Amino acid sequence: MSQIGRATVAFEAVPTSLFEEFVRGYGERAFQFAYRICGSADEARELVQAAFTRLWERWGEHDPARSLEAWFFRILRSVAVDAVRRRERRRSVSLDALVEGGDGEDTYADLVPGREDALLEALERRGRQEAVRRALAAVSVEHRAILVLCDVEGRTYEDIARALTVPLGTVRSRVSRARLAFRRALSGETEVTP
Amino acid sequence: MSCPSFETLSAYADREASPAETALLAAHAPACPACSRMLALIAAERRSLSALPVPSMPPDLTASLLALTARRPWWETLLSELRAGFAQPTGAVAAAALAVVAVLVWGRREPPPAAVAELEVPVEVLMAAHRRYALSMPLTPPESAPPPAQLQVAGLAAERDVY
Numbered sequence A: 001m002s003q004i005g006r007a008t009v010a011f012e013a014v015p016t017s018l019f020e021e022f023v024r025g026y027g028e029r030a031f032q033f034a035y036r037i038c039g040s041a042d043e044a045r046e047l048v049q050a051a052f053t054r055l056w057e058r059w060g061e062h063d064p065a066r067s068l069e070a071w072f073f074r075i076l077r078s079v080a081v082d083a084v085r086r087r088e089r090r091r092s093v094s095l096d097a098l099v100e101g102g103d104g105e106d107t108y109a110d111l112v113p114g115r116e117d118a119l120l121e122a123l124e125r126r127g128r129q130e131a132v133r134r135a136l137a138a139v140s141v142e143h144r145a146i147l148v149l150c151d152v153e154g155r156t157y158e159d160i161a162r163a164l165t166v167p168l169g170t171v172r173s174r175v176s177r178a179r180l181a182f183r184r185a186l187s188g189e190t191e192v193t194p
Numbered sequence B: 001m002s003c004p005s006f007e008t009l010s011a012y013a014d015r016e017a018s019p020a021e022t023a024l025l026a027a028h029a030p031a032c033p034a035c036s037r038m039l040a041l042i043a044a045e046r047r048s049l050s051a052l053p054v055p056s057m058p059p060d061l062t063a064s065l066l067a068l069t070a071r072r073p074w075w076e077t078l079l080s081e082l083r084a085g086f087a088q089p090t091g092a093v094a095a096a097a098l099a100v101v102a103v104l105v106w107g108r109r110e111p112p113p114a115a116v117a118e119l120e121v122p123v124e125v126l127m128a129a130h131r132r133y134a135l136s137m138p139l140t141p142p143e144s145a146p147p148p149a150q151l152q153v154a155g156l157a158a159e160r161d162v163y
């Protein structure tokens, strides 16, 4: 024999349509970001799928007072960077490790001295895309993520600080170090002579 | 003025330098070949990164993301189980043996509930749902956020069916 219960269940309707709207509004941007970070359409697909899955699983945790977009891109960035870092871990000497050590007051004079003109010229030439792509792939995934956020997506430091959950001053120094790392890699790729 | 650090120049190129730095650099950079070159290089690097081709998102990925909503969160599952319990024929025994109020509280915010359902449910169904709910809770709540929801049993009274 069964006992019978009376249950009063109060619940908030789950805004499924908002999620769908978000997928349509931000899916493409998420895919582009992931692709730029990992360099492969197949891996980008997996990363985007993983990030949206995590978003949906935590849908009920979202505080509507905060930006859903910022929250999602924080998830996406951490999913992408973690995955790519795991894949790339075996790469022992990355070019940017050389720059990574000197934090803060790098004067650019001691970085690729005398190469700015040659680099500038190389960048302006046609057909440099492959060198740029390889240089981007050569820097650490953290540098890559910040270059994409800052230079490609044109996000403000405040935006990036929110996505990385770090202070504004940290974003500023990370952006400059990412640029230096990229420049070093590019200078290797374009093989300009001093 | 001597040339600023690369970090300051980089922030200036992003229009993110402080007002004081911006004023100094606006006066210094145009007349300084080194700083002008550096700013031109930052701009060229930005252009070259933005110009890298990116494939479009595969349409079937969009479909697969939209399909995620078919995987319902646990509170919806709980609710549907309660409803399923309600739907079972219960005969004359529905003498309101048990009253349970389950309130789902979302994080810190407690908005007025969007819907209230009053259901008569076999205890087994409630217990099964509760067990599943308990198992789905993280053992340690994340530091930054409170647990996603709390299930509060506000009132509970039970009486054995005498048939």
Ligand SMILES: [Zn+2]
Pocket (backbone or CB within 6 Å): B002, B003, B004, B028, B029, B032, B033, B034, B035, B036
């Ligand atoms: Zn200068």
